Amino acid sequence: xxxxxxxxxxxxxxxxxxxxxxxxxxxxxxxxxxxxxxxxxxxxxxxxxxxxxxxxxxxxxxxxxxxxxxxxxxxxxxxxxxxxxxxxxxxxxxxxxxxxxxxxxxxxxxxxxxxxxxxxxxxxxxxxxxxxxxxxxxxxxxxxxxxxxxxxxxxxxxxxxxxxxxxxxxxxxxxxxxxxxxxxxxxxxxxxxxxxxxxxxxxxxxxxxxxxxxxxxxxxxxxxxxxxxxxxxxxxxxxxxxxxxxxxxxxxxxxxxxxxxxxxxxxxxxxxxxxxxxxxxxxxxxxxxxxxxxxxxxxxxxxxxxxxxxxxxxxxxxxxxxxxxxxxxxxxxxxxxxxxxxxxxxxxxxxxxxxxxxxxxxxxxxxxxxxxxxxxxxxxxxxxxxxxxxxxxxxxxxxxxxxxxxxxxxxxxxxxxxxxxxxxxxxxxxxxxxxxxxxxxxxxxxxxxxxxxxxxxxxxxxxxxxxxxxxxxxxxxxxxxxxxxxxxxxxxxxxxxxxxxxxxxxxxxxxxxxxxxxxxxx
Amino acid sequence: xxxxxxxxxxxxxxxxxxxxxxxxxxxxxxxxxxxxxxxxxxxxxxxxxxxxxxxxxxxxxxxxxxxxxxxxxxxxxxxxxxxxxxxxxxxxxxxxxxxxxxxxxxxxxxxxxxxxxxxxxxxxxxxxxxxxxxxxxxxxxxxxxxxxxxxxxxxxxxxxxxxxxxxxxxxxxxxxxxxxxxxxxxxxxxxxxxxxxxxxxxxxxxxxxxxxxxxxxxxxxxx
Numbered sequence: 170x171x172x173x174x175x176x177x178x179x180x181x182x183x184x185x186x187x188x189x190x191x192x193x194x195x196x197x198x199x200x201x202x203x204x205x206x207x208x209x210x211x212x213x214x215x216x217x218x219x220x221x222x223x224x225x226x227x228x229x230x231x232x233x234x235x236x237x238x239x240x241x242x243x244x245x246x247x248x249x250x251x252x253x254x255x256x257x258x259x260x261x262x263x264x265x266x267x268x269x270x271x272x273x274x275x276x277x278x279x280x281x282x283x284x285x286x287x288x289x290x291x292x293x294x295x296x297x298x299x300x301x302x303x304x305x306x307x308x309x310x311x312x313x314x315x316x317x318x319x320x321x322x323x324x325x326x327x328x329x330x331x332x333x334x335x336x337x338x339x340x341x342x343x344x345x346x347x348x349x350x351x352x353x354x355x356x357x358x359x360x361x362x363x364x365x366x367x368x369x370x371x372x373x374x375x376x377x378x379x380x381x382x383x384x385x386x387x388x389x390x391x392x393x394x395x396x397x398x399x400x401x402x403x404x405x406x407x408x409x410x411x412x413x414x415x416x417x418x419x420x421x422x423x424x425x426x427x428x429x430x431x432x433x434x435x436x437x438x439x440x441x442x443x444x445x446x447x448x449x450x451x452x453x454x455x456x457x458x459x460x461x462x463x464x465x466x467x468x469x470x471x472x473x474x475x476x477x478x479x480x481x482x483x484x485x486x487x488x489x490x491x492x493x494x495x496x497x498x499x500x501x502x503x504x505x506x507x508x509x510x511x512x513x514x515x516x517x518x519x520x521x522x523x524x525x526x527x528x529x530x531x532x533x534x535x536x537x538x539x540x541x542x543x544x545x546x547x548x549x550x551x552x553x554x555x556x557x558x559x560x561x562x563x564x565x566x567x568x569x570x571x572x573x574x575x576x577x578x579x580x581x582x583x584x585x586x587x588x589x590x591x592x593x594x595x596x597x598x599x600x601x602x603x604x605x606x607x608x609x610x611x612x613x614x615x616x617x618x619x620x621x622x623x624x625x626x627x628x629x630x631x632x633x634x635x636x637x638x639x640x641x642x643x644x645x646x647x648x649x650x651x652x653x654x655x656x657x658x659x660x661x662x663x664x665x666x667x668x669x670x671x672x673x674x675x676x677x678x679x680x681x682x683x684x685x686x687x688x689x690x691x
Numbered sequence: 692x693x694x695x696x697x698x699x700x701x702x703x704x705x706x707x708x709x710x711x712x713x714x715x716x717x718x719x720x721x722x723x724x725x726x727x728x729x730x731x732x733x734x735x736x737x738x739x740x741x742x743x744x745x746x747x748x749x750x751x752x753x754x755x756x757x758x759x760x761x762x763x764x765x766x767x768x769x770x771x772x773x774x775x776x777x778x779x780x781x782x783x784x785x786x787x788x789x790x791x792x793x794x795x796x797x798x799x800x801x802x803x804x805x806x807x808x809x810x811x812x813x814x815x816x817x818x819x820x821x822x823x824x825x826x827x828x829x830x831x832x833x834x835x836x837x838x839x840x841x842x843x844x845x846x847x848x849x850x851x852x853x854x855x856x857x858x859x860x861x862x863x864x865x866x867x868x869x870x871x872x873x874x875x876x877x878x879x880x881x882x883x884x885x886x887x888x889x890x891x892x893x894x895x896x897x898x899x900x901x902x903x904x905x906x907x908x909x910x911x912x913x914x
Contacts, residue, residue, distance in 0.1 A: 213811055213812075214809070214810055214812060214833060215793070215810050216727075216732070216810030216811040220810070221730050221731030221732050221810075222731045222732065222733070222804065222807070223731070223804060224731075225795040225798045225799050225808070226795065226799060283794070284792050284793045284794050284833075285791075285792065285793015285794070285809070285833030285834060285835075286792045286793045286831075286833040286834065289773075289790075289791075289792040289793075290792060292773040292775075292792050293772055293773060293792065296773040296774055296790060297772060297773065298771065298772055298773065298774050300769060300770075301769075301770050301771060301772040302770065303770065303772035303794060303796055304772045307772070386796070387799075390766065390770065390799060390800045391766065391802065391902055391903075392766060392799065392800050392801060392802035392902075393799065613799070626898075626899070627740055627742075627755065627757065627803060627804060627898060627899075628740055628741070628742035628755075629740065629804055631731065632729065632730050
């Protein structure tokens with residue numbers, strides 16, 4: 170049957186100029202990153218990164234943790250559809266699965282980039298020690314990857330067979346992807362669904378364990394006060410949920426706009442409701458940790474939190490709080506709870522952005538006016554000029570984050586529900602990345618800061634951590650690899666489930682191993 | 692079995708850093724260079740830390756020679772994924788440079804920050820190459836290294852039946868070199884050894900006792 174004319178298959182066979190450009194650009198970035206990795210890091214060693222004492226784990230581990238979280242959260246959407254039978258998310262189930270698989274693969278790449286002897290990674294398999302949380306992580310990541318691939322296989326197999334029929338020139342590829350198992354009789358499909366349901370139920374504890382074990386790698390070491398907290402695993406799982414859901418939402422929205430994937434605005438909005446629950450959950454865990462340390466003023470963890478709120482990492486903390494948690498809450502709250510006017514919301518045009526900028530500038534002026542009260546000046550000085558401000562890093566971090574928050578919140582009323590949800594999702598993902606930076610880097614940075622009350626602490630002079638250009642290029646290259654993977658995936662698989670054929674038609678069709686029947690009547 | 696330990700008298704330490712230099716010569720510890728050292732990549736197995744508390748003129752400065760603590764309950768050994776660091780039956784925590792994959796988990800887990808990493812391939816200039824110790828391996832790039840209580844000296848002494856520990860046995864390079872006799876080395880389990888007696892002195896303390904790692908390096912507080 171030639172079905173290439175059908176609407177569902179068109180995105181798979183057309184390659185527009187923008188798509189080609191995107192693929193070429195992604196390939197170029199990946200190529201440059203690969204070159205830098207081989208020529209600089211493999212040649213000279215991990216010294217080409219910015220890691221040092223005491224920041225032994227830097228941007229690679231930050232990204233490892235970030236992507237493990239995105240993967241764990243993303244698979245939850247798929248399990249909502251296949252295990253909990255929440256049909257309203259069905260359109261995004263496949264996107265969620267592919268995002269989860271891509272993210273866990275990228276996490277694997279990041280961790281391999283971080284070891285000093287990548288040629289000895291096989292030691293983990295042969296000489297692994299059960300007592301080490303790192304080995305637990307190796308086990309759970311591999312088990313989770315196999316499970317996610319199996320989940321993807323069983324949920325996609327029926328559509329692979331449909332593609333195989335519709336695009337005979339690519340039949341070899343689809344036969345390979347279906348692993349040769351091309352029986353699509355109703356019994357086979359029912360068997361698929363049964364296995365899929367079991368896998369989807371397994372994926373929920375698997376995702377929770379995946380990110381909890383990653384948290385326990387850090388949380389079980391008593392040497393670093395900022396990490397050694399029982400709340401680390403809940404914080405990580407909460408961040409995973411929020412960021413994973415948000416990434417799937419954003420990718421779904423982008424797929425709808427860029428690939429004409431059959432994702433409704435209602436589905437994107439429904440995902441937004443899930444994010445609206447996930448953000449306060451994460452906020453609750455973070456708040457509990459903050460309150461416990463700040464109230465009790467225990468010396469060592471307190472150094473870490475002071476660094477977060479007022480120190481070098483202040484910008485990441487305030488960005489995460491104001492732009493990554495509060496702003497999306499306000500935007501999503503507005504979208505779902507504010508009574509909306511009946512008119513259709515305007516697209517993001519110049520007047521809309523212009524209005525947001527105006528509001529932001531007004532807020533900036535207000536901040537300037539308020540802060541000018543705290544500026545020291547002599548009685549003769551009539552007015553305050555910009556030079557009189559010596560804004561600390563903290564004040565600047567808070568002010569900039571607050572202004573960004575105002576900007577995004579003032580965009581919200583003019584966006585469509587789906588657009589607003591997508592923007593809020595992007596902010597959640599960015600906020601969780603800032604939170605990972607804080608959780609992985611800042612505790613290492615502050616663990617050797619002796620307080621005069623701590624008589625028996627060791628005083629190391631701590632050099633700051635600054636990621637080098639090589640490190641950042643390699644990281645961006647891995648991001649580009651993930652995007653490239655998704656772009657290629659979008660041309661091989663339909664991003665949403667293909668509409669089911671009625672069972673009667675399936676029964677009448679001759680099985681694949683027989684000669685083709687009479688020409689189709691489409 | 693012996694339990695090798697150290698007692699360092701902070702009242703006697705003058706911060707001359709002869710211990711640091713002796714250790715680097717004995718154990719083929721590479722020079723990383725001024726720039727790398729300032730960036731926090733210094734490799735020194737025995738290191739003298741300087742701590743100044745208080746505001747001028749009421750300051751207190753302490754010099755703390757800090758080797759590996761060779762803890763009885765080492766958090767580094769607990770977390771190593773490939774068994775590259777291990778506690779020997781004589782109490783020394785050693786590193787297998789061929790097994791180490793460079794994940795740096797042990798460095799992250801050590802509360803005392805004693806472990807160092809070879810971020811680049813260690814380099815020795817011609818002069819340095821002349822006095823490399825043939826009894827000790829030069830580490831490759833990408834592995835962790837730390838103070839081993841001069842395990843090569845201890846193993847050689849055991850093999851040749853020599854005495855180990857003060858006053859006249861084989862000791863670590865830092866113990867041997869300290870001009871102020873601030874460092875004492877010996878068997879903590881031997882009730883007649885100097886270190887055993889000093890470790891129970893009223894001035895004796897261990898760093899971060901509350902961690903529960905039970906280090907085998909004691910310090911005598913300034914008294």
